[in-house]
Amino acid sequence: MLSEDKRQQEPLVEVKHLKKYFEVKESGGVKRKKKVIKAVNDVSLTIYQGETLGLVGESGCGKSTLGRNILRLQEPTDGEVIFHDQDILTYNKKQLRQIRNKMQIIYQDPFGSLNPRFTIGQSISEMFKIHGLYTPKEREERTKELLELVGLDPNRYHSYPHEFSGGQRQRVGIARALALNPEFIVADEPVSALDVSVQSQIINLLMKLKKDFGLTLLFIAHGLNVVRHISDRVGVMYLGKLVEISETDNIFDSPAHPYTAALLSTVPDPNPEKRRERIVLEGEVPSPASPPSGCSFRTRCPLATERCKQVVPELQEVRSGHFVSCHYPLAKGQTLLDAIKEKQTSKV
Amino acid sequence: METPANIETAPEVEPVQQRKVTFWTSLHRNKIAMLAFWFLIVLHVIVFIGPLVWSYTPTEMTTTGPLANWSWAHPFGTDDLGRDVFARMLHGGRITLLVGLAAMLFSLLIGTIIGACAGFFGKVVESILMRVTEAMMAIPNFFFVLVALTVLGTSPMMVIIVIACSGWMEVARVVYGETLKWKEYEFVEAANAAGAKPLRILIKYIIPQVLPSIIVSGTLMIAWAILTESAISYLGLGIQPPTPTWGNMLQNAQQYLWTAPVLGILPGAAITLIVLAYNFLGDGLRDALDPKFVKK
Numbered sequence: 001m002l003s004e005d006k007r008q009q010e011p012l013v014e015v016k017h018l019k020k021y022f023e024v025k026e027s028g029g030v031k032r033k034k035k036v037i038k039a040v041n042d043v044s045l046t047i048y049q050g051e052t053l054g055l056v057g058e059s060g061c062g063k064s065t066l067g068r069n070i071l072r073l074q075e076p077t078d079g080e081v082i083f084h085d086q087d088i089l090t091y092n093k094k095q096l097r098q099i100r101n102k103m104q105i106i107y108q109d110p111f112g113s114l115n116p117r118f119t120i121g122q123s124i125s126e127m128f129k130i131h132g133l134y135t136p137k138e139r140e141e142r143t144k145e146l147l148e149l150v151g152l153d154p155n156r157y158h159s160y161p162h163e164f165s166g167g168q169r170q171r172v173g174i175a176r177a178l179a180l181n182p183e184f185i186v187a188d189e190p191v192s193a194l195d196v197s198v199q200s201q202i203i204n205l206l207m208k209l210k211k212d213f214g215l216t217l218l219f220i221a222h223g224l225n226v227v228r229h230i231s232d233r234v235g236v237m238y239l240g241k242l243v244e245i246s247e248t249d250n251i252f253d254s255p256a257h258p259y260t261a262a263l264l265s266t267v268p269d270p271n272p273e274k275r276r277e278r279i280v281l282e283g284e285v286p287s288p289a290s291p292p293s294g295c296s297f298r299t300r301c302p303l304a305t306e307r308c309k310q311v312v313p314e315l316q317e318v319r320s321g322h323f324v325s326c327h328y329p330l331a332k333g334q335t336l337l338d339a340i341k342e343k344q345t346s347k348v
Numbered sequence: 349m350e351t352p353a354n355i356e357t358a359p360e361v362e363p364v365q366q367r368k369v370t371f372w373t374s375l376h377r378n379k380i381a382m383l384a385f386w387f388l389i390v391l392h393v394i395v396f397i398g399p400l401v402w403s404y405t406p407t408e409m410t411t412t413g414p415l416a417n418w419s420w421a422h423p424f425g426t427d428d429l430g431r432d433v434f435a436r437m438l439h440g441g442r443i444t445l446l447v448g449l450a451a452m453l454f455s456l457l458i459g460t461i462i463g464a465c466a467g468f469f470g471k472v473v474e475s476i477l478m479r480v481t482e483a484m485m486a487i488p489n490f491f492f493v494l495v496a497l498t499v500l501g502t503s504p505m506m507v508i509i510v511i512a513c514s515g516w517m518e519v520a521r522v523v524y525g526e527t528l529k530w531k532e533y534e535f536v537e538a539a540n541a542a543g544a545k546p547l548r549i550l551i552k553y554i555i556p557q558v559l560p561s562i563i564v565s566g567t568l569m570i571a572w573a574i575l576t577e578s579a580i581s582y583l584g585l586g587i588q589p590p591t592p593t594w595g596n597m598l599q600n601a602q603q604y605l606w607t608a609p610v611l612g613i614l615p616g617a618a619i620t621l622i623v624l625a626y627n628f629l630g631d632g633l634r635d636a637l638d639p640k641f642v643k644k
């Protein structure tokens with residue numbers, strides 16, 4: 001239902017050929033060689049106003065790095081990030097500080113993301129102070145409103161983070177992110193560190209706030225099941241690359257990239273008729289310091305051919321609004337298992 | 349109070365204030381550190397309040413005559429010029445401690461600024477500041493102090509500045525390391541994401557985390573400053589007589605080592621005890637703050 005009018009929606013954030021390389025010194029040896037980790041390797045995507053884009057991928061595939069670089073919390077190596085029709089990578093420090101209130105981040109770690117020497121009230125009202133907003137009294141009032149909004153007792157304004165549980169701290173983090181009335185929020189695995197029972201509370205809270213405030217959300221998670229509920233569209237990353245992106249239903253019903261299909265096969269489907277055969281990927285994720293030639297997934301892909309070794313697959317629109325970077329994308333309704341069988345028969 | 353209807357208020361249990369509790373218990377359990385702490389309190393009270401109460405001044409020559417034994421009027425006797433040794437110990441201690449304290453504060457200031465800026469700003473700032481720190485470390489402290497005081501003179505202010513300038517490097521190194529660690533924390537990035545200016549982040553988000561380490565350094569630093577001040581006074585390069593310090597009292601006592609050993613024993617013991625006490629307290633604080641000790 002959303003997919004129809006998505007086309008007409010305004011893009012809020014456009015990421016173009018974004019790259020973030022880390023140079024790390026290899027230890028040991030006489031010569032200290034530098035190696036380059038391509039944490040984000042040429043990612044392009046668009047985030048539309050008012051949508052929630054889920055971003056999934058295994059640990060270390062560059063999700064957090066992508067999120068941070070979109071907000072320019074790190075300096076990207078190359079690329080463009082267009083926010084409201086302006087490339088924020090060309091901004092100087094002052095311009096950047098001035099638009100910081102429009103884009104915010106929520107972190108995974110509820111322990112490391114709050115200043116241990118601030119009360120939670122200070123942590124939140126600090127947001128106003130930084131931008132020189134309101135009188136001290138107004139700041140306190142606003143902060144208390146925010147605490148209430150995220151389901152915390154405003155009387156705990158003067159409590160320190162260590163007096164709260166993980167879920168409560170995560171609520172504080174959400175309140176802080178909301179304080180300046182942002183348009184865009186990157187939520188970097190906001191529930192991964194929490195108990196399962198608390199996870200759904202936090203996700204529901206985020207969904208509600210998103211609706212009430214008309215937020216645009218980049219929701220990072222490492223499992224597909226977490227993003228299903230909350231996302232309008234889902235992007236899948238592998239080894240610094242975006243391999244597939246489409247509407248949530250498309251991703252879950254007919255994934256086109258073999259990696260997505262394999263990931264999905266491990267997610268239990270509530271519908272027994274649709275239960276898929278589980279496909280376990282062989283091998284390890286290669287190091288982002290030395291990704292394979294051609295398609296970065298080819299070392300583990302059951303469909304890989306010689307061509308995959310030589311030619312890097314570009315992100316292409318295979319169906320309307322469904323982008324995949326694969327030389328042999330699965331057709332609509334085709335399962336990965338079908339494709340594997342097909343490949344075997346064609347070989348013979 | 350009302351919460352929005354479909355958001356359940358988080359019913360999770362609250363964790364205890366673990367870290368704080370363990371810090372104090374750990375410090376309390378450390379008998380030597382606690383003993384040192386109380387000893388220092390008592391000593392400071394005596395030295396700072398004493399001169400206000402005691403009727404003799406450190407420079408007046410009493411009618412009792414020189415090198416008198418102890419009496420109720422002069423609990424520590426008199427020195428070679430017939431001055432009241434108790435008054436001299438009090439006043440000398442006051443100056444020694446004040447010089448130590450001021451030198452400590454000043455070196456903490458230098459060390460903290462240099463270490464924090466190097467760690468926080470990185471790049472060129474880091475290389476320059478840390479090179480300077482390393483270069484300063486390569487010069488033997490005491491040698492530096494002797495040369496600087498010979499050249500620059502021995503006013504109390506100069507003594508303080510020179511001692512501070514020779515001792516800030518260890519503080520800088522500690523603060524540098526801690527700053528590197530804390531600046532990676534997400535709450536620091538969150539402040540950046542909120543649009544905070546670098547200086548604000550450094551002062552409000554990073555320095556407060558480093559403060560415990562700074563306090564530990566300060567405790568060890570003051571012991572070192574007192575020792576250095578005493579040593580240079582003993583060599584005649586420190587604060588000059590007639591103003592008493594424990595160091596120059598010790599020097600003066602040399603000539604009477606066999607006739608009036610008390611004149612040497614008193615300032616010597618005072619210096620030793622106070623330096624030891626500060627060191628024990630510093631070690632105790634460091635252990636109590638060390639996460640290795642906290643976790644058990």
Ligand SMILES: Nc1ncnc2c1ncn2[C@@H]1O[C@H](COP(=O)(O)OP(=O)(O)OP(=O)(O)O)[C@@H](O)[C@H]1O
Binds near residue numbers: 024066
């Ligand atoms: N500051 C850094 N210096 C060097 N390498 C880094 C740095 N930050 C990230 N990396 C590397 O970049 C790659 C991507 O890291 P990133 O944190 O973005 O992954 P992620 O997808 O968020 O993983 P996770 O699910 O574990 O959070 C990893 O290989 C990581 O080791």
Ligand code: SF4
Binds near residue numbers: 295299308
């Ligand atoms: S391009 Fe080749 S290796 Fe890569 S995912 Fe597609 S089939 Fe597999």
Ligand SMILES: [Mg+2]
Binds near residue numbers: 064
């Ligand atoms: Mg991450």
